[in-house]
Amino acid sequence: MLDLPEFIIAVFTWVDDLLKKSGRLRERGPHPQLSDSEVLTMEIVGEFLGCQTDKELWEYFRRHWIDWFPRLPGRTSFTRQAANLWMMKLQLLEKLSRGLGAQDERIHIVDAFPVKVCGFKRSGRSRVFRGQAAYGYCAAKKEIYYGFQGHLVVTTQGVITSMSLTAANVSETQGIWDVSGGMGGTLIGDKGYLSKALREQMSLQGINLQTPLRSNMKDDRDPAFVRRLLRIRKTVETVISQLAGRFGIERTWARDPWHLTSRMARKLLAHTMGVWLNVCCGRKPLRMEGLIAA
Helix, strand or coil, X not given: CECXXXXXXXXXXXXXHHHHHHCCCCCCCCXXXXXXXXXXXXXXXXXXXXXXXXXXXXXXXXXHCCCCCCCCCCXXXXXXXXXXXXXXXXXXXXXXXXXXXXXXXXXXXXXXXXXXXXXXXXXXXXXXXXXXXXXXXXXXXXXXXXXXXXXXXXXXXXXXXXXXXXXXXXXXXXXXXXXXXXXXXXXXXXXXXXXXHHHHHHHHCCEEEECCCCCCCCCCCCHHHHHHHHHHHHHHHHHHHHHHHCCCCCECCXXXXXXXXXXXXXXXXXXXXXXXXXHHCCCCCCCCCCCECC
C-alpha cells in the first residue's frame, strides 16, 4: 500500500527513467516549461484517481499539487502537450506490459466493450466522428449506442497486451484480427467469437481459439477444461469493469482521433501502472482498491 505522494513519486521515477533512455522526443522547437515526464505522471495519476477529462485532471493538480508541479501551464497548453505524447504513451504501455511478462504468456483472453461518442438521443444530430463512428448493440447492457467498439486482449493476470477501436457495428469476429497479430498459444473469448470458420482461420496463425458453446450445442471437451475456461475468462471482464468504472473508458470525451487515441492510451497505461505497482507491493495484480492509502 502506498500513500498518494509515494504513488506520484513512483510513477514519475518510472516514467522519467524510461523517457531518458528513449532519447530526445522533439527534433526541433523549444522544450515546454512542464516536462513530458511531469505531464505523463499527471495523466497516469489523475486517471487512477478518477479524473476522466483533461479539465478535471488539470484542475485537480492545479488545486492540490501546484507546489509539486509549479510550471503547470494553462489548461489548453497542457491538453495539447498531453495529446502530443500519444505515441510515447503507447510505447510506455508496451514496455510496462513486457516488464510484467505479458509477451511470454501462452494464454490470452479477448473481449469487446462499447465506447460511446455521445448520448443516444443526441447521436442523430452529432457531427463528432461522423463517418467513423456507427450504431452498435451492447449485449451486456441490452442497449443500442452510437460510437465505437473496443477490442481488448489481456493475460490471465489481467495485463493489457493489445487494444483497438472499430466502428460499433463491426462484429467481434472481425475486430479480433486487429488485436491478435503476432500472438500464439490459446486465446479465450466469449460466445461472440463462436465461429468454426474463425477458429480454423486463427489456427492457421498458430492461435487456438476457445469459446463456450451455446446451450443447444454438443460440447465434447472435458467439463473440467470448460469450467477452467469460464473461470479464466472472468479476468477480462474484471479488467473491462475497472476500465469502465475507475478510468471511464466507455466515454470518449474527445472530438477527433488525435485526442481520442491519446486519452485511450493513458487510460490503458494508468491501469497497467496499477497492475505493476500491485505486483511490486506483493498484492494481487488487479486489486486496485486500497493500493493508495486513504
